[in-house]
Each structure stands twice: as structure tokens, then as C-alpha cells.
Amino acid sequence: MRTLRNLVPRLFVISLLVLSQALSAAPPSVDLWTAAATGNVGALKKHQAAGTNLNAADTNGSSALNATAFFDSAKAAEWLLENGAFVDIRDGNGGTPLITAAFMGHSATVKVLLKHGADVNATNDGGQSSLQVLGTDWDTTRYIIEDIMQVPANRKKIERGREQVGPLLYGALQEIAKNDVWTAVLIGDASAVKNHLAEGFNANTPHPDLNATP
Incomplete structure (x- = not known):
């Protein structure tokens, strides 16, 4: 009886530990791509612990890193790249995260991608590189962002951002040159x-x- 009395509390503690580990390994309620887009690094870490493929594509063919590039979640991009995300992973249109970040004028994310070796010369399915998409006219830019992606497009912010991205890309190309x-x-x-x-x-x-x- 004495042995059994000592064993029961131990079994209870062990069961709690097992349950705790199971809960900690469960994926969070927020999906991988939303976590990346909103810069929710905590949720990304939980996805990693649960065994989620950090390079998985959503229904549109975009990865978590592509999402950080579109929404300028630089810290999330940094974490993903430090934890196995492919820096030049392609989206549904053949574009890389660098091309997307450049198109959106997201200089902070461009800096992160370049630091991790993003290919400045990579092109999308339309044959455009990250440097070339900077010249996309506003009507086309607005159509892609608002009509296709269905998010608000801030013209001043995007155009100002592209002005900052240009020298970053040119500097990277000078190194390659x-x-x-x-x-x-x-x-x-x-x-x-x-x-x-x-x-x-x-x-x-x-x-x-x-x-x-x-």
C-alpha cells in the first residue's frame, strides 16, 4: 500500500508533463501565413514546434516568407530565414519574396532578404526582376494590390518606399558586378x-x- 501510495502522485505528475508537452506542440489557432503577415513570431515558433513546414504554400501558392514580403513583416522574415525558410522561394506567379517586397516598397524587408542572400537578378513569370518592378505604373500597382490582393494601397507610402528600395538593390547589384x-x-x-x-x-x-x- 505504501508503494502504491507513493506511485500514484508520480504517475499524476508524469501524466501532467505528457499533457503539457502535447499541448505545447499543438499548432496555434492562427495559421502560418497570417502569423507571418502580421509579424506574430510567437505563433511562428509554435508552428515550428508543432512540426509545421515553414515553406508550405497557401491556396494561392504563397509561402510564409512571401507573406512577410507583401505585408512588410521584417522581424517575421528574419525569424523565418534563420529557421530554414528558402530566401528565394517562389509564389504562385513565380515571384520571389524580394520581388514582392520591392514592388510594395518595403525597404525594411528588402534589407533582411538581401542580408540573407536573396537573388537580385531573379525574375517572375513575367520576366521582371526586383529592380524592374520598381517602375510599375500606379494604375497597375493599384490594380494588383486592391483588385487582386484586395488590400488597401497607399500610393505615397509605396512610391516613397520604392525610392528607398532602389539604392538597396542597386548596391547589391554593384557587388555582383x-x-x-x-x-x-x-x-x-x-x-x-x-x-x-x-x-x-x-x-x-x-x-x-x-x-x-x-
Whole structure:
């Protein structure tokens, strides 16, 4: 009886621990993409603990990282990238998070993505890169954001943000241009082009894909 009396409390404690672990591993009520879009890092951590695939796509083909790019949830983007999110993961239109963040004028998220090695030269299904989408006219921008995505579009904020994003992308391209003559030509970096020529690059060499010379 004495042994049984000692065993019952221990079993009770063990059952509580098991229940606690089960509850802590359960996914939160907020879905992965909403958590990312709203910057709810706590919910993202719970999803991770529950075994949720952080790179999973929603019904529109967008990942959690794509959501942070659209809604400028830079801290959530940072956490996702530090915990296995693919920096150049594609959305339903073939766009990367960097392209989305640039289009929206979200400089804070652009900085995070560039820090984690986002491909500045990546293009979406329409053939546009993160630098090229900065030139999207307002009517098209408003249509995509309000009519398709069905969220309010703040013209001043977006255009001001794009002005801040431009130098960030150009700076990243300048770094690439140091080792890639084609990028140097694309952005008009004469200094980098001269360096490539001085190092022996043949100006008559055709581009491997475009079949055109610099």
C-alpha cells in the first residue's frame, strides 16, 4: 500500500508533463501565413514546434516568407530565414519574396532578404526582376494590390518606399558586378566594366543566353 501510495502522485505528475508537452506542440489557432503577415513570431515558433513546414504554400501558392514580403513583416522574415525558410522561394506567379517586397516598397524587408542572400537578378513569370518592378505604373500597382490582393494601397507610402528600395538593390547589384561583367553592363557600372576588361575579358564575347555582346 505504501508503494502504491507513493506511485500514484508520480504517475499524476508524469501524466501532467505528457499533457503539457502535447499541448505545447499543438499548432496555434492562427495559421502560418497570417502569423507571418502580421509579424506574430510567437505563433511562428509554435508552428515550428508543432512540426509545421515553414515553406508550405497557401491556396494561392504563397509561402510564409512571401507573406512577410507583401505585408512588410521584417522581424517575421528574419525569424523565418534563420529557421530554414528558402530566401528565394517562389509564389504562385513565380515571384520571389524580394520581388514582392520591392514592388510594395518595403525597404525594411528588402534589407533582411538581401542580408540573407536573396537573388537580385531573379525574375517572375513575367520576366521582371526586383529592380524592374520598381517602375510599375500606379494604375497597375493599384490594380494588383486592391483588385487582386484586395488590400488597401497607399500610393505615397509605396512610391516613397520604392525610392528607398532602389539604392538597396542597386548596391547589391554593384557587388555582383564586381565578379559578373554582364551585371556591370546591365546597371551601367562603367568602373566595373573597365576592371573586367583590364582583367582580360573579351568585349566580343557573346552572352551565353542572349547571344549578344556587351
